[in-house]
Amino acid sequence: MLDLHVGLLGAGVMAQTHLEAWLTLGARVSVHSDDGRHTHLAAAHAGQGVEASPSLAHLLDHCALIDICTPTASHKEIILAAVAAGRHVVCEKPLTMSPEDAQEAADAAARAGVHLFPAHVVRYFPEYEALHRAVTGGAVGEPAILHFTRMTAYPDWSPWFGDQSQSGGILTDQMIHDFDYARSLVGDPVRVYAQVRESQSDTGARIATGTAVLTHASGAISYFHGTWGQPGTAFRTTFRVAGSGGVLHHDSHETTAFRVLAHQRGPEDERIPQVALFENPYAAELRDFATAVTTGRPPRVAAHDGVMAVRIAAAARESARTGRAVELTAQEATR
Template identity: 45%
Template sequence: MTMQSAPAPRRRIGLVGAGGIALAHMPGLLRLGDVVVHSKDGAGELADTFADAAASAGRTVTVAATLEDLLAAVDVVDVVVPTPAHATVVRAALAAGKHVVSEKPLARTDADAEDLVARAAAADRQLYPAHVVRWFPAYRRLHKAVTTGLLGDLAVLRFSRSGAFPSRVPWFGDRTQSGGVVMDQMIHDLDIARWVAGPVTRVSAVSVRTGTDDAPVEEAPVEAAHVLLTHASGAISHVAGLWGPQHLAFTTEYSVTGTLGSLSHSSLAEEDTRSDLAAPTTVDGFLPAVDPAEDPYALELADFVAAFDGEPLPRVTAADGAVAVHIANAALASIESGQPVEVSL
């Protein structure tokens, strides 16, 4: 008689938080297991929103009354609470013996970010920051172009990211809580710049903000910043970010130039990535067609959960998340002082 092994238990994923980014995480989480949600507000509404999708996938979405209840019921934890609460929730999840995904930034302060990395190592648990831009096709192409030498030695990198000021969620606009446009929005491009151009030795930044927080939504403030990174290689990255008027569409761009050519991207362009290389015949198949159905959030979460199961480690680490926090805070320090900040990141 052939003995059949018992089926693997269903994975239970805890989602802590039910704000806007939870909507982006839920489809990917439902591909991976049953979901238990806990949040100060909105957990029931989030569960209701995805009830049909869960049923179609043969999954369940349930609500936990407390964080403790959630931690007792799940195998892994996905943290999508507001930035000021990241460190507290991640610590609790690690203390409960769970592998953890945390939305970016890993923490608001350098000390908290370093503490989380140390706690994960001490607990022998995996912790990953959700720097999802590393999973977007245009940025994967850029990383491949650099790591395969197609652009040669990098010289100048320019990144920009624009969107409407997040006036409907007050804590976003409070720099002490969110870190403002630098920590909340531009941290993606600060991370990408280091991912492709290597360690950073100097950070210099300026910013401007107009308008008042108590203005009507349609007259929300505008905040912009420019951050200049000097890399150990000698390359220079210019990162620009804008939280603009409420009608402003979300857009991203980059242009990266090295000794063998350049690569650029614009989310507004019909052909979103363009190359200008000295020997284009050497890059056959370098810019493959991208399936628009690919969901970078789902791909990111799938890679994290696969790593939890013992498969290869993903393309971002807890240490990367802590370094991104350090760079963003160095930029904020430069804005306050008007002087560049020397770092070793």
């Protein structure tokens, strides 16, 4: 069990998910949100020692680690405040909206000598862990073609998701998971091409789809398809990796699973994916971060990974805007 005092910022779906994971790990948690919802979140877990905090400043004064689960546009300011106070930081993906802001945050953390952890939880899902072990272990030979899909209902529970300037849309808020994961398998991309389509159904529900192609410096090519569908759309992910020695495939609908629910709602309003697992991947992710803080062991995901994921997502948005492929220079791909 962790002897760690965590300052949690936010009270939405991801904050609730992170809170449950921290409590599973035995951490003490103080929570704050600017909209005041943190008081209800703390009250709901009062028996577990969760306390409401009056401000970010209070969290910075009393907590060893800050966990940021607020809207993306607020991330940079909070990261900079936390690292200036000498606090380690976990930040929900994406680190920031722009690559420049992400790099600034990573550089500030490095200067302060603290950890900045981008919360790319897909790397901790057991099927993706298994794929990574298999591919890096040579199971498919030299990876050549990768294909990823990700589908869920349109995230309409908070209006900022639908505002491109606040969330980056489906390419940044959803598909960044798979951009990051593909990079972890086959390295940095040198070219990005993407398209996005948004529409409304007959019932007025918003729908978004995104497609992207990454050409990697290794020669591998990754294809991505993301969907934010109508209400009730079941969460589903697939991957297929083909190389010189074989093919690996997975479809989450073929996996027996239990659900992690953020609001104790049924499948129709589900926000957190169904997954077959032995440990909640959010707990596995936060355990890795906390272990790095307490032991100095490098975590599986570093600040640079978060910066590169933002860089890829920004290139995808630019490609979708212009209709042209975006080249990533060697400096952009490695710094």
